[in-house]
Amino acid sequence: MFAHIFKMMWQRKRANTLIIIELVVAFIVLLAVVAFIRVSYETYNAPLGFEYKNTWAIEFEPDIKDREQITTTAKQTLQILSQLPEVEDAHTMYFPPFIGASSSQTISSNNGDFYTLSTSISDGAPQAMGMTLLAGRWFDERDTDQTIQSVIINKRLKNGLFGDKSAINKTFDHDTKVRVVGVFEDFRQMGEFSPVGNYLMYRANLDNPKNFFRSINIWVKPGTTRSFEEKLQKILHQSAPNWQFKVNTWEQLRDSHISSGMVARFVPAVIALFLMLMVAFGLLGVLWQNVTRRTQELGLRRAMGATATMVQMQIVFELLVITMISIGIGLLIAIQIPISGVIEALTWGMFFQSVTISTVIIMLLSIACAYYPSLIATRCLPADALHYE
Amino acid sequence: MLRVYILLALKVLQRRKFYTFISLFCISVTLMAVLLVTSLIENIIHPPGAERNSQRYLAIDKMSMTASNGSSNQRSLPGYQFLNAVVKPMETAQLTSIFSLHNEVLGFRNGKRIKSQLKRTDSQYWEILQFDFIEGRPFSKNEATQGQNLAIIGESTARQYFDDNSALGQTITVSNENYQVIGVVKDVPVFQINAYADIWVPLFANPSTAFTKQALGGYMGLIMAETSAQVPAMRSEFNKRLSAYKHPDPKKWPTIKATANSKFEQLARLLDRNLEAKPKTKELTIGIIAAIILFMLLPTINLVNLNISRILERASEIGVRKSFGARSSHLISQFLLENIILTFIGGIIGFALALLMMYFISLSGYFPFHSFEINFRVLMSAVSVILFFGLLSGVYPAWKMSRMNPINALKGAI
Numbered sequence: 001m002f003a004h005i006f007k008m009m010w011q012r013k014r015a016n017t018l019i020i021i022e023l024v025v026a027f028i029v030l031l032a033v034v035a036f037i038r039v040s041y042e043t044y045n046a047p048l049g050f051e052y053k054n055t056w057a058i059e060f061e062p063d064i065k066d067r068e069q070i071t072t073t074a075k076q077t078l079q080i081l082s083q084l085p086e087v088e089d090a091h092t093m094y095f096p097p098f099i100g101a102s103s104s105q106t107i108s109s110n111n112g113d114f115y116t117l118s119t120s121i122s123d124g125a126p127q128a129m130g131m132t133l134l135a136g137r138w139f140d141e142r143d144t145d146q147t148i149q150s151v152i153i154n155k156r157l158k159n160g161l162f163g164d165k166s167a168i169n170k171t172f173d174h175d176t177k178v179r180v181v182g183v184f185e186d187f188r189q190m191g192e193f194s195p196v197g198n199y200l201m202y203r204a205n206l207d208n209p210k211n212f213f214r215s216i217n218i219w220v221k222p223g224t225t226r227s228f229e230e231k232l233q234k235i236l237h238q239s240a241p242n243w244q245f246k247v248n249t250w251e252q253l254r255d256s257h258i259s260s261g262m263v264a265r266f267v268p269a270v271i272a273l274f275l276m277l278m279v280a281f282g283l284l285g286v287l288w289q290n291v292t293r294r295t296q297e298l299g300l301r302r303a304m305g306a307t308a309t310m311v312q313m314q315i316v317f318e319l320l321v322i323t324m325i326s327i328g329i330g331l332l333i334a335i336q337i338p339i340s341g342v343i344e345a346l347t348w349g350m351f352f353q354s355v356t357i358s359t360v361i362i363m364l365l366s367i368a369c370a371y372y373p374s375l376i377a378t379r380c381l382p383a384d385a386l387h388y389e
Numbered sequence: 390m391l392r393v394y395i396l397l398a399l400k401v402l403q404r405r406k407f408y409t410f411i412s413l414f415c416i417s418v419t420l421m422a423v424l425l426v427t428s429l430i431e432n433i434i435h436p437p438g439a440e441r442n443s444q445r446y447l448a449i450d451k452m453s454m455t456a457s458n459g460s461s462n463q464r465s466l467p468g469y470q471f472l473n474a475v476v477k478p479m480e481t482a483q484l485t486s487i488f489s490l491h492n493e494v495l496g497f498r499n500g501k502r503i504k505s506q507l508k509r510t511d512s513q514y515w516e517i518l519q520f521d522f523i524e525g526r527p528f529s530k531n532e533a534t535q536g537q538n539l540a541i542i543g544e545s546t547a548r549q550y551f552d553d554n555s556a557l558g559q560t561i562t563v564s565n566e567n568y569q570v571i572g573v574v575k576d577v578p579v580f581q582i583n584a585y586a587d588i589w590v591p592l593f594a595n596p597s598t599a600f601t602k603q604a605l606g607g608y609m610g611l612i613m614a615e616t617s618a619q620v621p622a623m624r625s626e627f628n629k630r631l632s633a634y635k636h637p638d639p640k641k642w643p644t645i646k647a648t649a650n651s652k653f654e655q656l657a658r659l660l661d662r663n664l665e666a667k668p669k670t671k672e673l674t675i676g677i678i679a680a681i682i683l684f685m686l687l688p689t690i691n692l693v694n695l696n697i698s699r700i701l702e703r704a705s706e707i708g709v710r711k712s713f714g715a716r717s718s719h720l721i722s723q724f725l726l727e728n729i730i731l732t733f734i735g736g737i738i739g740f741a742l743a744l745l746m747m748y749f750i751s752l753s754g755y756f757p758f759h760s761f762e763i764n765f766r767v768l769m770s771a772v773s774v775i776l777f778f779g780l781l782s783g784v785y786p787a788w789k790m791s792r793m794n795p796i797n798a799l800k801g802a803i
Contacts, residue, residue: 018690018693018697019694025686063600227500230497230500233495233564237564237565241597242597274418278414281691282415282691282692285408285411285694286698288407289699290698
């Protein structure tokens, strides 16, 4: 029966052009939103690579531009901070995590170009953040006064640059020549919603003003409350009177990153929901009208012995066939995205999952829309059809 | 004739309530979204409130310096030294102002932290921007240059520090500095980047004067002409003075670029980092219109489908009219009119929905202090969107209807 309906609808495809166009557009819109949320779910659940509990970020804005002077003052401040009873550990970083800012470079190698985020970081900071070391070692005194600067890189960048081979003690060009001393699991500085990418850390040498940094991060004793900030601000003010300091806990920075990330996904989802609702109402209206006009044909079928269920099936299947044709066309258009690889984070697996989800939603939608009109169709009486006109 | 058409249209709408409901739902929800977006853009480009004179001024808010060997390029806000040398002596500008970007500062009240945005300004700033003072006054030229520790604060900041008591003459402590409050102004929304802050203090109320020697970073300039017609002259004078400007260290930084932008250009500059190129205002306009049309694509197709169904239902009516000599053009105009009436009713509902949404968004505080305002321009764009929507979704069905064969139509088939 299905094959028969398919043949019928295929022959009438011109009459249904507009419905097909509508469903194609609806499918593509739905697929885009579903794929976006699917990819977001994946990045959100990918390991962050570090802990954010009991850590505070102090971003500073100096009143001067001289890097040497900035570094001297910042170094003093760092020392004062690390001696406070509430503070367990204090380290410098270029930008703290979760604030949506990072420095970035493109590393060119024989294996291609790698867009990489980076930060300078002081000795001991990776351990304090609970990062996982996969190979080599963290920074220490051995990295002082090296002619070639030491760096540590994340697993993804290591795989890109060196493949399966060990990366330890290998060198590559990153502004200047650098040497890999360690490989870590990951450090997703920009937070859970940021794309999974390459990361590189170089050693913050506080005696070298070239190694600039914009934040001091402190690890406080568990149980330290926000009220510590008043004391902290006083100390910072004494240490550098004309600088501006912005203090936030990492947890707080993460919270605002998560909530803005959620809003950025919630809004397209709501828009898609409304569009689908519109399409559903539209299909219902079109089909309803369609059925009332086909009294003759449907009544005749009933007269020839078709049961009510069969008539009902016919109406639902007709719309399903149209939907399937539309999904097919929509898929042909949408598949160009993973084929061309424009969106790197969208793997084939995720694409097909999103296609499945969208297909099911659209199919259910069209069954729901066809259900009420199909009920009306069963009310066509053979008698009405036979003395039509 | 028109009266008959309108009456007929209203009758048709009442006949099949379900179709009317579906159509109105599509139209009103779509229009609500379009209205929200246009009102947001309008509020950024033609802000009401403190920046209401935006047609008359330009903001100097982007600058870059390139080193002599070309390898190093610094890009930021302009610095005080640059603005003082280039903007302050301008002749075509009636008023000129230098002020800092807002900075986050922290105050405490009974151990509770209060976060605010602090801006340092000169005295002319208060003449260019029209703040609504609830109480008190702006600071005078003397107070600004002497760098007295005075502050003007926003309404909600005043409430945070002093509850409902008058803030005038009180002292607030932010970032370990004491300021005496001399004025309270209405809150400024975050989109008004030139005006936005919670606390405004004099430029020189800064204990350090290191900033006066910086050519780059941290400050913005505003230049205001007497009328909007004089803005182009002001722009060309700015460019002339810019090319005459020399960095204090001209050997190291021979190339200086900066731009003076209107509100729309400020927005368009976000698209392109190149300071030499013209701001991409045209691209931005096309982009916004294209996005709105793309968004309306699905609702339009939906409406076309519904309209075709409606027409088929009225086949016999059309057949009768055709047999009695109605011309195609009559039928087309009748149907288009019907459709436009329908879209207008949907438009009014959509307008009400948009007002409701705006109220809830303002309540949510997602955009600090932003209150949507619907002005004539937003209203006109809404009306044109409705007309466009109504015509587009009506033309094809109307054309299809006018081509119906009267004999078949009379029989109730196509």
